[in-house]
Amino acid sequence: MDQVSGSSIGVFLIAAIIIIVLAIFLTFVPVMLWISALAAGVRVSIFTLVGMRLRRVTPRKVIAPLIKAEKAGLKLNTNLLESHYLAGGNVDRVVDALVAAHRANMELSFERCAAIDLAGRNVLEAVQMSVNPKVIETPFTAGVAIDGIEVKAKARITVRANIDRLVGGAGEETVIARVGEGIVSTIGSSETHSKVLENPDMISQTVLKKGLDAGTAFEILSIDIADVDIGKNIGAHLQTEQAEADKNIAQAKAEERRAMAVAQEQEMKARVEEMRAKVVEAEAEVPQAIAQALKDGNIGVMDYMNYNNIKADTDMRDAVGHINQNDEDEPDPES
Missing domain, CATH: 3.30.479.30 (Band 7 domain)
Structure with a gap:
């Protein structure tokens, strides 16, 4: 009994190992893709598909476009498609563009089409635009x-x-x-x-x-x-803006002239005040000069009295002049 149970376990293990080996084999070797290619008339060996796996190329990305090209009457091979895939191109779009150009009787080689695709252009859209502007x-x-x-x-x-x-x-x-x-x-x-x-x-x-x-x-x-x-x-609009700009410039210049006039007026007032200060200072020195002249004997008492009489006469004349000026400025009541 134990002998029968041991043989059953051995058969089960062998079957499990065979299933695992087959699963790994079918995963690494795309047998179904190889059968599809043979059914479509594309001659490709199983070793070629294994080589694609080893070169990190997805076999379906190459074999499916190759089948499409074969059905459309284009003569391509796996080396061309695989090299374009490894260069980073879109193999499926390139083949679609070649099929479209072939159906439209356009001269377009695979090399030219691949170069356009690698340049970043949508080659399929370009072919369609050549046919349909x-x-x-x-x-x-x-x-x-x-x-x-x-x-x-x-x-x-x-x-x-x-x-x-x-x-x-x-x-x-x-x-x-x-x-x-x-x-x-x-x-x-x-x-x-x-x-x-x-x-x-x-x-x-x-x-x-x-x-x-x-x-x-x-x-x-x-x-x-x-x-x-x-x-x-x-x-x-430009003329209006120009007129507005001219007006602003004129206003700025007028303001500048007004400021200069005000500055000149202030300067003149400052000069007048300075002159007045000098006159007051000079007038303050006159009595001292007269006293010094009397002391030194340069003038006498009579000269000093004549000077005061002349000064008083001058003040009187100025006062009379101011009174007459005020009378002329007042309006006549009878008028």
Whole structure:
């Protein structure tokens, strides 16, 4: 009995080990993916799939696009797809772009497509845009005509991707900026805003002649003006601002002149006060000088008396003059 139980346990352990080994084998070796590839007509060996595992490449990321390419009639191999995967590219998107280009009868090699993908461009979107052009709408761009009236215009740009210039070519932002610059230049060269309103097509015609798609990843097919609107009277606004600025400058200069006049007046008053102080100081020295002259015998008593008489006569004349001046200033009651 014990012998039978021991043999049953041994069989169970062997079966468990076999199951574990098979699970590890199937996990490491994608047998189901290999069978799917063979069923789709893609000849790939099981050792190739194992090698992908060893090179840290997900086999499904390579084999599934390879099956897609084979069904579309494209001749690719695992080495090309695996190298692009290891370079950090999107293998599935590259194959989709090649299939789309093949169906549209476009000449596009795998190397070119892989280079575009590695450059950060969406190669599938570029191929689709080459077949079906894209419409880019610009925001309202304002320009000022020569008569000073602001004109706002919005344009729709129909572009087609240029596969040959996708690597290193400028993007949509550059195209929009160049078209906006052309709109501003065309409006600014118009004599009046009414000419722009009457014939908005001259904006698109002028902009198209500039070759704005040079150096970009697109080919401009057409530029259509979607909307035109009138903005502010910039000329009048600038004239008003200039007049206000001139007025402020004039006021500032007048204030400067007034301040200078006040300063000069204050300076004159200071000088007058200084002169008055000197006169008072000189008058204070006169009695001392007379006393010293009397003491030294330079003048006599009669000279001093004559000086006082002359001074008194002068004071009297000044007083009479002030009285007459006041009488002339008072209004006549009879009048």
